[in-house]
Amino acid sequence: MNYLCLNGPNLNRLGKREPAVYGHTTLRDLESQLKVLAAEFNASIDCKQSNVEGQLIDWIYEAEDTGVDGIIFNPGAYTHTSIALRDAIAGVSVPVIEVHISNVHKREEFRHHSYLAPVCVGQITGLGTFGYSAALRMFLEG
Numbered sequence: 001m002n003y004l005c006l007n008g009p010n011l012n013r014l015g016k017r018e019p020a021v022y023g024h025t026t027l028r029d030l031e032s033q034l035k036v037l038a039a040e041f042n043a044s045i046d047c048k049q050s051n052v053e054g055q056l057i058d059w060i061y062e063a064e065d066t067g068v069d070g071i072i073f074n075p076g077a078y079t080h081t082s083i084a085l086r087d088a089i090a091g092v093s094v095p096v097i098e099v100h101i102s103n104v105h106k107r108e109e110f111r112h113h114s115y116l117a118p119v120c121v122g123q124i125t126g127l128g129t130f131g132y133s134a135a136l137r138m139f140l141e142g
């Protein structure tokens, strides 16, 4: 089985960006942890990050066309703005789990709404970077 971890805008700065909100784990460390976990299940995971909405959309279609088994997706602020990403997820059969490091429901009101959650398998929010591992485990064991 092969999975994809997609991170959206500003998540390239993980570990440096607002550590009180997002913690000290870097994106590189997070991606290494996911690769180790996938390997324990004889699976693999590709990890990609972009600050560009259209690039994220292209990767979702590429995942569909190459037979990826599941996507773990932290769309960053596009969660709260992007009908285009919602349409992309709705238009593919590959299951997507939406992940947020912070608890978006404890934060500003504009973060409470997700355009993407209704077309995802589910949403994990507020578990820190562990949320990505939880999502991957769900795919691996589910």
Ligand code: DQA
Pocket: 009, 010, 011, 074, 075, 076, 077, 078, 079, 099, 100, 101, 102, 103, 104, 111
């Ligand atoms: C985030 C939450 C979003 O509201 C925010 O714009 C981010 C990160 C999170 O992981 O907690 O960039 O997706």
